[in-house]
Amino acid sequence: MNADDSVRHYIDAHTPLLVDRLAEWVRIPSVAGVPERRHHLTRSANWLAGELRGVGFPTTEIWAGAEGPAVFAEWSGSPDAQTILIYGHHDVRAVKEENWDQTTPFEPVLRDGRLYGRGTSDAKGQIMAHVWGLRAHLSATGRSAPAVNLKLIVEGEEEAGSPGLAGILQDHRGSLDADAVVFSDTLLWHADHPAICTSIRGMLGVHIEVYGPLRDVHSGAVSGPAPNPALELSRLLGQLHDDKGRITFPGFYDDVEDISRHRRAELAALPFDPQDWLTRSHTRSILGEDGYSVLERLWERPSLEVIALAAGDPIGVQRAAIPSMASADLSIRTVAGQTINDVAEQVGRWVEETIGAGYAYELTLDIDNAQEPYRTPDCLVLDNLSKAMAQGFQTPEVGRMGNAGGGPAEMLSSALGAPVVFFGTGLVEDHWHSNDESVRIDILKAGAATLAFLWDELGRQD
The missing domain is CATH 3.30.70.360 (Alpha-Beta Plaits)
Structure with a gap:
């Protein structure tokens, strides 16, 4: 069995456990910005730290934040290998339980290939893709440690605007050195047409x-x-x-900045059907700034x-x-x-x-919690992610897209002096911040496979 088949076989065999573990985490109502839920943020952080220790991370720590704790983990086995810092968050948005139809927000249910519950996609599911991608990487390669040095910082206050992240980065700067950051809190364009996010607003x-x-x-x-x-x-x-x-x-x-000809071509290459967009986004109609396509309005304007x-x-x-x-x-x-x-x-x-x-x-x-836009520069990790994503999603070509929302990418890049590349497993139809949030299990599996292939690909660069 080759490495590609070994990764997929491992993920397929462990899909029920992946879903079970994600469901257990989702049951912890780690809602940001709600004082009576704050202790659940601590429970959520401790749950993740235990999960990472179970994978094999020799170092896991809980770092205090302004509104909720962050989880730090490190597995650095080779001084000659690249070091990658994974960023994500374990806090979730507040809910209006009366608007949920599929289940109550913190009682996850699996239905028709989707796991419903607050945080299943944004962003606990994305962190679990990393957990099982790393497990698959270790199993398929027979390695006792990842092919790259891995660090994680999973904050507990992103949905509140990351008010404590700058302080965390400053206080723990010495622990966070990395060659690149993989930022996992973004969307894919389409389940059938994956694309790499290379910018956020x-x-x-x-x-x-x-x-x-x-x-x-x-x-x-x-x-x-x-x-x-x-x-x-x-x-x-x-x-x-x-x-x-x-x-x-x-x-x-x-x-x-004007949209470059190259960027316009990248976005125009993505398949776009107005009715498909309206169906998936539930937005009723298409409006916005004259003179620009829907995708340009979403990501570049x-x-x-x-x-x-x-x-x-x-x-x-x-x-x-x-x-x-x-x-x-x-x-x-x-x-x-x-x-x-x-x-x-x-x-x-x-x-x-x-x-x-x-x-x-x-x-x-709200200047204190504002976020600057960010664009990923051309870099080796981006090239390798493109290869790994094509392999993980079993597609001959991977497009380029942006992210209509924001995030602390510019803060991370400036503080650490490293490029940020984006990889997420969300879809617009996952209903982030709304009722009946869910994640497609097949997308989680493709994401986990992508990450397994990425660590192997980066390990070969040394």
Whole structure:
């Protein structure tokens, strides 16, 4: 049996155990940003540390973070081999249990080739692909240690914006030296057409509160001359985009890099069918900035979304009162060329110049938890990942894609002086951050095989 067959045979034979172990981990409700769940983050970290010791990692440690603990592990058997740092996270997004139909969020069920539960795809499943990819690598090669030196940092606060990661990187810098980082918190393009993510967008969160009356006031007493903050906030939000789908902050696009001809060709080479996209993404229709394809809008152009909106009496019995305050949360995604500080200044100027007379406001820009965009440079690990992914997914060709969301890739690269390459096992239809999150087991298996082949491929470079 050759190495390729040995890897697949091992993963096939151990698929029930892979699913069982992932399900056990998912049952730990390690929700970020919820104080009453914080102890579950510690349980989740300890669970993963035990799993990594079971694989064979001689060093596993729990590092404190600002909102949740991180797990560090190291298996460095050869001073001459490359050192790869794997990044991921074990915290998960908050849930609205009443919206889940397949199961309750932390009672995973296997149905029609998918495992349902919060964290199955984002991102506990991606870490388990690493665990079983390494097991398969060791089994197929007969090695007692990986062909490369491996380190892992799996944080417990990514869904809260990684507020403690910079401190962790600084405090433990000496333990984190690596030749490259494999960042596993991203999506694939399509189950039948895998592609390597080579860029992610940055992210800035914005909260705005608009104030009208000094208190909620009965509309029958003051309606007409009274300022209504819900109307004013609606007017502001209605001006965020122009009729061509462009964001209206002055200077916003000045530093946005043009999409290169090569990048346009990479994205155009990915199979795209509008109806398939609408079916998988559940987005009803296709809108956005004129002059760009859907994939260019997703991965190479900036965006702005309203993700929360509140005013008046959204629930319960209405009081027929003009609200004293209306609020909105915005998520701004930035791209190459832009910086978070510049965008924050543009937002502040725009609100100050656009808010109507008779209103007060408060603007909060979450600079501390913002993330800069990142693009993977050409490097040996990227080339080897492309080969390993073609082998793992049994396809003659692997495309190139981006990631519409963000992540601390630029922070990792800057702090460690190493390139970041992306490999994830998620799909848009996995419903990250939404109800009925799930992961395809066959994609997890292909991902594990990819990683087994990657360690072997990198080991041959020495």
